[in-house]
Amino acid sequence: MAAPTRLQQEIAERILQLVRDDALAAGAWLNENATAKRLGVSRTPVRAALDHLAEQGVVRRHLNKGIELIQLPVANESARPPETLDLAMVRLARERENGLLPDEVSELEVMRRYELGRPEAQKLLARLADLDMVERKPGYGWRFLHEPRDQRLRDESYRFRLLIEPMVMLEPGFQLDPGWIAEMRARHVEALKRPWREASSIAFYEMNADFHEGLAAATGNRFFHSAMRRQNQLRRLSNYDWDQGMERVRVNCTEHMAMLDHLEAGENEVASALMRSHLLRASKLRRMSKVDGAEG
Amino acid sequence: MAAPTRLQQEIAERILQLVRDDALAAGAWLNENATAKRLGVSRTPVRAALDHLAEQGVVRRHLNKGIELIQLPVANESARPPETLDLAMVRLARERENGLLPDEVSELEVMRRYELGRPEAQKLLARLADLDMVERKPGYGWRFLHEPRDQRLRDESYRFRLLIEPMVMLEPGFQLDPGWIAEMRARHVEALKRPWREASSIAFYEMNADFHEGLAAATGNRFFHSAMRRQNQLRRLSNYDWDQGMERVRVNCTEHMAMLDHLEAGENEVASALMRSHLLRASKLRRMSKVDGAEG
DNA sequence: TAGTGTATTTCATCATCAACTAAAACAATC
DNA sequence: GATTGTTTTAGTTGATGATGAAATACACTA
Numbered sequence: 308m309a310a311p312t313r314l315q316q317e318i319a320e321r322i323l324q325l326v327r328d329d330a331l332a333a334g335a336w337l338n339e340n341a342t343a344k345r346l347g348v349s350r351t352p353v354r355a356a357l358d359h360l361a362e363q364g365v366v367r368r369h370l371n372k373g374i375e376l377i378q379l380p381v382a383n384e385s386a387r388p389p390e391t392l393d394l395a396m397v398r399l400a401r402e403r404e405n406g407l408l409p410d411e412v413s414e415l416e417v418m419r420r421y422e423l424g425r426p427e428a429q430k431l432l433a434r435l436a437d438l439d440m441v442e443r444k445p446g447y448g449w450r451f452l453h454e455p456r457d458q459r460l461r462d463e464s465y466r467f468r469l470l471i472e473p474m475v476m477l478e479p480g481f482q483l484d485p486g487w488i489a490e491m492r493a494r495h496v497e498a499l500k501r502p503w504r505e506a507s508s509i510a511f512y513e514m515n516a517d518f519h520e521g522l523a524a525a526t527g528n529r530f531f532h533s534a535m536r537r538q539n540q541l542r543r544l545s546n547y548d549w550d551q552g553m554e555r556v557r558v559n560c561t562e563h564m565a566m567l568d569h570l571e572a573g574e575n576e577v578a579s580a581l582m583r584s585h586l587l588r589a590s591k592l593r594r595m596s597k598v599d600g601a602e603g
Numbered sequence: 604m605a606a607p608t609r610l611q612q613e614i615a616e617r618i619l620q621l622v623r624d625d626a627l628a629a630g631a632w633l634n635e636n637a638t639a640k641r642l643g644v645s646r647t648p649v650r651a652a653l654d655h656l657a658e659q660g661v662v663r664r665h666l667n668k669g670i671e672l673i674q675l676p677v678a679n680e681s682a683r684p685p686e687t688l689d690l691a692m693v694r695l696a697r698e699r700e701n702g703l704l705p706d707e708v709s710e711l712e713v714m715r716r717y718e719l720g721r722p723e724a725q726k727l728l729a730r731l732a733d734l735d736m737v738e739r740k741p742g743y744g745w746r747f748l749h750e751p752r753d754q755r756l757r758d759e760s761y762r763f764r765l766l767i768e769p770m771v772m773l774e775p776g777f778q779l780d781p782g783w784i785a786e787m788r789a790r791h792v793e794a795l796k797r798p799w800r801e802a803s804s805i806a807f808y809e810m811n812a813d814f815h816e817g818l819a820a821a822t823g824n825r826f827f828h829s830a831m832r833r834q835n836q837l838r839r840l841s842n843y844d845w846d847q848g849m850e851r852v853r854v855n856c857t858e859h860m861a862m863l864d865h866l867e868a869g870e871n872e873v874a875s876a877l878m879r880s881h882l883l884r885a886s887k888l889r890r891m892s893k894v895d896g897a898e899g
Numbered sequence: 900t901a902g903t904g905t906a907t908t909t910c911a912t913c914a915t916c917a918a919c920t921a922a923a924a925c926a927a928t929c
Numbered sequence: 930g931a932t933t934g935t936t937t938t939a940g941t942t943g944a945t946g947a948t949g950a951a952a953t954a955c956a957c958t959a
Binding site: 608610611644645646647648651666667668709710711721742743744 | 909911
Binding site for chain 1: 957959
């Protein structure tokens with residue numbers, strides 16, 4: 308059978324999520340039409356996803372009758388491989404960081420170096436431009452806008468975040484979903500429990516990013532949200548696979564969870580103050596070695 | 604002779620700007636190599652631009668000797684036609700505003716409707732997505748993220764700007780270029796002098812946008828700058844060709860110039876307060892008719 | 900008739916190619 | 930020797946078509 312598309316894979320995951328949400332047990336019947344409508348797509352990718360699930364023995368097709376749920380697999384959290392484009396961006400940032408990339412690059416160079424198709428390379432460069440990492444040269448090519456390991460960039464980022472983030476929880480419309488809080492707390496507890504070796508730095512970064520982005524999203528104001536998303540994208544480039552050390556993980560998680568506590572108690576001003584000091588502390592860290600210095 | 608490229612056109616303009624900056628008079632000689640280096644491009648487009656200028660009688664080529672400046676044309680400010688992509692975006696926004704566009708569109712629809720090539724349509728949609736105007740649907744197509752004429756969007760924008768913009772002039776690195784102040788003031792005086800009919804709303808919008816963006820840029824912090832740029836892009840979609848009325852122009856220019864005065868005097872806190880009230884006032888305006896209500 | 904199975908249509912992505920433009924190298928001239 | 934003229938090389942853009950996937954319409958079965 309044909310390999311599943313990205314969309315089909317995603318749909319398959321979301322179908323399983325729906326099954327869990329509805330608390331369906333083995334023997335239950337699934338409805339193609341309704342599922343497609345719930346997921347906002349047509350039946351075609353839903354059918355394909357179900358075919359794949361059937362192959363894995365999760366469901367069974369009955370001709371002209373429908374789909375029977377056989378057994379739902381255990382939820383495997385860590386099964387989502389990062390996007391190729393994100394990976395390429397991280398690789399590029401690292402190579403730039405290490406001085407392997409000149410100050411100016413052409414589209415073709417990016418294509419060759421990272422083995423990307425043209426549209427992908429264009430997307431990559433467009434994203435970098437969006438992050439003010441590069442700019443188009445007047446004629447051909449792109450120019451990097453700051454030195455690798457630019458301390459100033461870091462400072463500017465923190466000044467910006469110091470203005471935005473403590474305000475987030477004081478916005479009028481600010482409202483956190485209790486489910487989100489619970490999930491966040493669980494992830495933080497998890498990160499604290501397992502030794503650093505296993506807790507990959509990627510997962511740690513993603514948790515951090517989700518925490519800050521989630522708070523921004525809770526304002527209901529899309530500008531706060533997208534500003535934060537952008538900060539995260541930028542941070543990903545330098546923090547994605549950076550070994551941050553267990554001590555830093557501990558401090559970070561503790562501070563995050565303290566904020567969650569206060570937010571849950573409705574003490575938003577306290578949480579705001581904590582956020583402020585959280586960012587201040589992080590901004591003062593310097594990345595001296597591989598084991599030291601991570602950011603907030 | 605072949606029609607000038609966009610780059611060649613731009614180069615031609617910048618050459619004239621250089622000539623003015625250097626205060627060169629008729630009879631002076633231009634150097635291809637040096638010009639190319641100054642503009643950061645190769646000699647090829649410079650040569651082409653000079654050829655075009657020669658055609659217009661601005662310069663004359665002497666074989667193997669160089670380029671002689673014959674006469675420099677009067678600076679015609681208004682000669683820059685807006686980018687086709689920007690225009691298409693404005694058109695799309697207006698049609699959406701007027702309910703002519705459905706909640707979901709496909710790439711092909713955009714191509715057909717606005718007579719764009721595929722890459723251009725993709726760029727357009729990517730930009731709109733960047734502004735959180737649309738998002739990709741799971742399968743094919745794009746979905747508009749807010750209702751046309753969304754009041755909430757406006758409110759969110761102003762809340763965000765109220766946080767950012769008054770802080771801009773209090774940032775540590777904030778420093779305005781005196782030349783910029785002078786030019787800004789001149790443009791504002793100009794806008795006040797000429798009757799509304801002639802002062803096109805597009806020029807008025809661009810002046811406003813440049814004012815706010817220039818202040819953000821003066822922080823030296825790229826995050827403030829790009830946040831403001833994004834706000835301007837979004838505002839362009841609804842304000843670009845909106846008839847704002849002379850009264851509004853008057854108020855707006857006056858307030859802007861007051862800020863400039865105080866900034867020049869080093870009274871940044873006063874300017875900050877003015878900015879705050881400026882935005883507050885603008886945020887309270889409602890666009891009821893074609894003649895009333897413009898924004899900050 | 901409510902659902903699944905099948906066929907058709909529409910759409911997007913990717914690869915390839917041609918046309919053209921900028922960059923770089925080289926030659927010629929003052 | 931510096932500067933312009935010319936050629937070569939490299940890079941980008943846009944168009945076209947093939948492929949495959951999603952949306953839609955239709956047919957069929959319980």
